[in-house]
Amino acid sequence: MSLRDWFENRRNKQLNADLVESKISGDDLLKLWEKCYNCNTSIPQKELEQNMHVCPKCDYHFRIGARERLEQLLDEDSFEEINSNMLPSDPLDFVDTMRYKTRQVDARKKTNLNEAVVTGIGKISDWEVAVAVMDFAYMGGSMGSVVGEKITRLIEEGIKRKIPIIAVTSSGGARMQESCLSLMQMAKTSCAVARANEQKILYITVLTEPTFGGVTASFGTLGDIIIAEQGARIGFAGRRVIEQTIRQKLPSDFQTAEYLLKYGHVDMVFHRSGLKSTLEKLIRIHAPAKQKVNT
Amino acid sequence: MSLRDWFENRRNKQLNADLVESKISGDDLLKLWEKCYNCNTSIPQKELEQNMHVCPKCDYHFRIGARERLEQLLDEDSFEEINSNMLPSDPLDFVDTMRYKTRQVDARKKTNLNEAVVTGIGKISDWEVAVAVMDFAYMGGSMGSVVGEKITRLIEEGIKRKIPIIAVTSSGGARMQESCLSLMQMAKTSCAVARANEQKILYITVLTEPTFGGVTASFGTLGDIIIAEQGARIGFAGRRVIEQTIRQKLPSDFQTAEYLLKYGHVDMVFHRSGLKSTLEKLIRIHAPAKQKVNT
Amino acid sequence: MNKQFTPLEFEKSIYQIEDKIEELKKLSSETGINLDDQVKLLTNQAFEFKKQLYSSLTPSQKLQIARHAKRPTFLDYVSLITTDWLELHGDRAGTDDRAIIGGVAQIDGKSVMLIGTQKGRTTKENIEYNFGMPQPEGYRKALRLFYHADRFNLPIITLIDTPGAYPGIKAEQTGQGTAIAVNLREMAKLETPIVSVILGEGCSGGALGLAVSNRVYMFEHSLYTVISPEGCASILWRSADMASTAAENLKITSDDLLQMEIIDGIIKEPLGGAHYDWDFAAAELKNTVLESIDEMSGMSGTELKSDRHEKFRRMGVFIE
Amino acid sequence: MNKQFTPLEFEKSIYQIEDKIEELKKLSSETGINLDDQVKLLTNQAFEFKKQLYSSLTPSQKLQIARHAKRPTFLDYVSLITTDWLELHGDRAGTDDRAIIGGVAQIDGKSVMLIGTQKGRTTKENIEYNFGMPQPEGYRKALRLFYHADRFNLPIITLIDTPGAYPGIKAEQTGQGTAIAVNLREMAKLETPIVSVILGEGCSGGALGLAVSNRVYMFEHSLYTVISPEGCASILWRSADMASTAAENLKITSDDLLQMEIIDGIIKEPLGGAHYDWDFAAAELKNTVLESIDEMSGMSGTELKSDRHEKFRRMGVFIE
């Protein structure tokens, strides 16, 4: 299925669901405009979309979903999703203020995604790549067994095909509802990266708003090249946890992409509009001369 | 030649030279006692020697020469010197306030050594080792072509024999009188250590008072295990240079062995009396079961 | 079991029975009345009761044992099971983090590299060891020692007892996430056997950063979890008071982890917990790691790596 | 040569002749008197004089050129000889030292890793780049990039212009000596070609820490020395005023180094020094490194390593 078909399918599903469940109200009309979290400007949805979901006034980068990200990064119609049908289980029968199973259903409904990561093979300016994109909207982009397994399989696929692997992260950390099984996904994905290293397969990570905890402490920061998106907050421990521990206020730029650059943790920080061309350059520079796909 | 013979030879030479050049004076009698630099106690030479040249009152570690160090570390009569006849050249015809050639002759007379390092094969509690010991008394233990070459050959010998290599450093840094040739000894010795690494030959460095500059920035800090002798001052830049650069006073424990331990640069700090047994333990722990020499 | 410790809440009834036994004995010796049968009966009952109690502890109760102030620490075990221990300090880059300690030693004449998180007992020790919470530099020291062990074919034993990697400003600045991630990846590349044991608390990436190992064991009353129960409670229930509920739901006990096939085995503790008998716990630990290393002695570097990869590759439960 | 710079002491006579030529030209145009022959003669004489002057500079004079504020820096050359330059930041452990900069790029379509010390021109830049004096973290960033280049078979080009590694408290705390030493050793293990060029000052271990390379070149007026002449003077003569004597005795010019067989070649500079014609200098640099990489293109990783070992193994002069 092509990228476009895939999106169309999802959009239609969404659309149908919307039609069944609601009528157009004043609220819906408001949704045609979006307010910038940073500068408070109201921006027409359309314009925001054309501007890659970046505020045209202040450059604030809106959080975007896996779908938008793939559309922005990949050549048109080049995406073939893999392991799209993998679904989360509930091995611990976990209940907090809500059943884990219920959370899964809700997240699926809300995002139209089966889990917090979409993986597949696509092309960036004709270079074939294995790409994973996380979606924060699905349970905070948390990593449970499915995310870990899909990331691992994607890396394995990249190694098999000898093509660059790109992981775009957005995650609050490990999925607590799967407890230690989630923790082990950190080991599993990192072991996969170890294999990519040994096979000299280029692995690039793109850290986007927000990337924390178990993802920062595993495949997220293991890129041969690590790119952070402008303004993204990235860290191991959450701001609140740190404030509680050290009982002092944190600097306002703490854990921003720019802060991480200053402290030596990311190779570069990019505006969303420069990401695709940067990836293309990196792939070209690191590729043996004849790796480019014939177009 | 055995260790004892070797020392005897040197001692006799020294003795003869002394007899020719001077008569016993009041000054010489004073030499039978030594004053501790730290606590000012006067200690009989004999007692100081029996105490490994450590002040019995305050534990101050006196600087010792290559000869004393080898006697303390190696099994009796086990030392076979190699490359003992290598002598410094004066490729740049260097003159500062004195000719380099004159400095060489003076240093040789003063120390009875041909250069600032003694290298050879010996035994530590029956374990065969390749050992290099620097002597600060020879031109401040500075590293020129001879020191670099002898260290390199020793490492090569250790690799060939598959025995642990131990380097005991004491040096003010590179020998300026050989200019860039001295600088290149840092690269040469470090390349030799790279080979030892690749051959998985254990390489231990023992940093003693003082170790600075080119030795700190090359084979000195490249030990698989780095041991510092109690109280030794170890650093890259000299205290005065740093004070001039930053125009502020340095803490009193700056660049001491203990300071380096605190900042994570040495594995352990030892009292001189514990050094031999520590080396023996390290060699035993790192040795394949059957490497010990039959006694 | 001696009454050397302040009883934990759930141990109070045991201590009461034991007090009663003491009273009977005292009464007997003071009055000359023979109460041997009664004492024996009560002692047996107490023993049975204890056995049952300690084998059916709730996760929260286990947590109390795992965090017991007198529970043996990494350095306690090192002194109990090794000879010729030589601590190797520092990350070679500016820090010797004391929350992670490593060194070489021999166990029954076998050379090993031991690395572990260290907790303190006194205030001074707690400050020195930062309550067992490593900074990034601690993980980097461990990595340096992993490479060292790899070069010299020393089996690596990691002993873990940590509430997690330290969450602080400097830790973020020097890269807590990266440091842990790099350890996970680099441990996967080592060609020497790695055996890990959770001694007490094994919390989150802070524990895992030393545990991408061929064999992972847990002490009977230890816990291994993605997040501390308190942290989980304050996030999911928005109340730290729900910690015991979180502890239940997280399935963090050694039995749970064995059932999930995340660990390879459980190391028995003396009745009441390791703090009641350090020698017993140390002997069990020693046997387990030595046997484990022995099992792997025939494996090549490549096999050891594959073994590790396959172990973690299997982990995870999902539907497809 | 244009009078775009304040003349150095020894350049004053040239500038005077050039002033004279200007005067003649002006006179000619003002008065209509034909002075073409005189102008031509003087211009030729000036050219011959300059050629001779610049080819017989003393070490101290070369030092002034090597340190000239307008001499092109690492980043200047990067922008002149590469396309698609992408700087790679950071040591992944808490610091992005700006005195050492590295990144990937292409030169004539060939992918390379470029790493160099960077000097500033303005006060702001000098502070940012710390006058080209790296901290240990700079060497560690370089090492990370060396490994990266090694993994992806990118030839490494290091461009060096530093008065030395920074001598400071923090630099000692985070291990200046160790950082340099580790680079020397690890560069020896890389299986990708390494070409180094001394751009201006190449002082002490601070320079060598990026130069354990298969090929080492020097720009014509650059210097490569075990210690800065000032440092040497203050130690050996106990007076910084003796710097020019030290510079003479240390034999630090490109000719000296070539004669000592420490470097592989000299890169020509435009008349007067690289600052008079950046494009010329950049073109020479580019040709040299590309040719050098091309020469090594047939060599295997092992051969490249051996080549490097043997190169440095030969260095040193002694009697036996």
Ligand SMILES: [Zn+2]
């Ligand atoms: Zn805005």
Ligand SMILES: [Zn+2]
């Ligand atoms: Zn004393």
